Amino acid sequence: MNAIVNVTVTGAAGQIGYALLFRIASGQLLGPDVPVRLRLLEIPQGVKAAEGTAMELDDCAFPLLAGIDIFDNPRDGFDGANIALLVGARPRAKGMERSDLLEANGGIFRPQGEAINAVAADDIRVLVVGNPANTNALIAASNAPDVPKDRFSAMTRLDHNRALTQVAKRAGVAVDDVRKLTIWGNHSATQYPDLFHAEIAGQSSHVLTEDSAWLTEEFIPVVATRGAAIIAARGASSAASAANAAIDHVYDWVNGTREGDWTSAGIVSDGSYGVPEGLVSSFPVVSRGGSWEIVQGLEIGEFSRERIDASVAELVEERLAVRALGLI
């Protein structure tokens, strides 16, 4: 049996938390032979509901679940954490953009970054889900100076998965036949889902990229505004699909992405593709040996360049805003 991995989940009593915890405990986050100990972090008002979820987790008798502890402060919650899923934050309501949450949520990620810096395990890997995810990841990373920057990531896997399905439906192929698609930039309405390097059942995607009406009026806006469409339909923001994307993200990070493909993740930019160093932006990435690497050498045409630049400009604005708030 492998060593037990400590997984801290913040916002454990929330919607995403409820969809996520059972999948982690059943082995889907790290693999079927990796035991996990859950550390649930909530605000004091959320602790009772988290206790209820913990009772249900117990009642599943998951063989891989080595224990559950519940905390209401980050110093205890992140103590010894190997993996941290930062989900706990306010979701947006109808009519809001995710950046409208910056003031309400940004303040959560500074003390959490500080606590991760102080008490997490040396191999800590952090995925930020709470919105606005990219800039919250920037805040957490900036407040954890002793943790290598490449251990922080923001979730754009949900956007990536949404794009896979839109392409598969349009092309009439299975989702698994769509490869090398990229989400660039911010997890916001400015994100750019890029099909120019995608492969569909081993073929180039030019049939789709040449259909400019579908590309610009349907595919890109449908993917980029899917979160709002779900809020409009469900009356609450996506939860099970978000939890699923978090599972996919961490599983690939730890176990490696499949050969001949890549995925998308928000990571701290090293300046690749003209994205200013230090911003947390979504890139095409592979994971090797437990680290994300940006896929290099892709040709970026004018159509893509404009859209990447627009989303990155929004990230620059968000960075300025959190600087002004004193969060970084």
Ligand SMILES: NC(=O)C1=CN([C@@H]2O[C@H](COP(=O)(O)OP(=O)(O)OC[C@H]3O[C@@H](n4cnc5c(N)ncnc54)[C@H](O)[C@@H]3O)[C@@H](O)[C@H]2O)C=CC1
């Ligand atoms: N990156 C992505 O693709 C997605 C991100 N999200 C974001 O995920 C976040 C959570 O969404 P839901 O679970 O639907 O919200 P929710 O409101 O159902 O749950 C949030 C939970 O976080 C807890 N919480 C608040 N502050 C906390 C803190 N400082 N420490 C620990 N826990 C804290 C709350 O008590 C609550 O239980 C939202 O910001 C939402 O916008 C949602 C879907 C996709």
Ligand SMILES: O=C([O-])CC(=O)C(=O)O
């Ligand atoms: O749209 C929202 O506010 C929730 C979210 O991030 C998503 O579903 O992508």
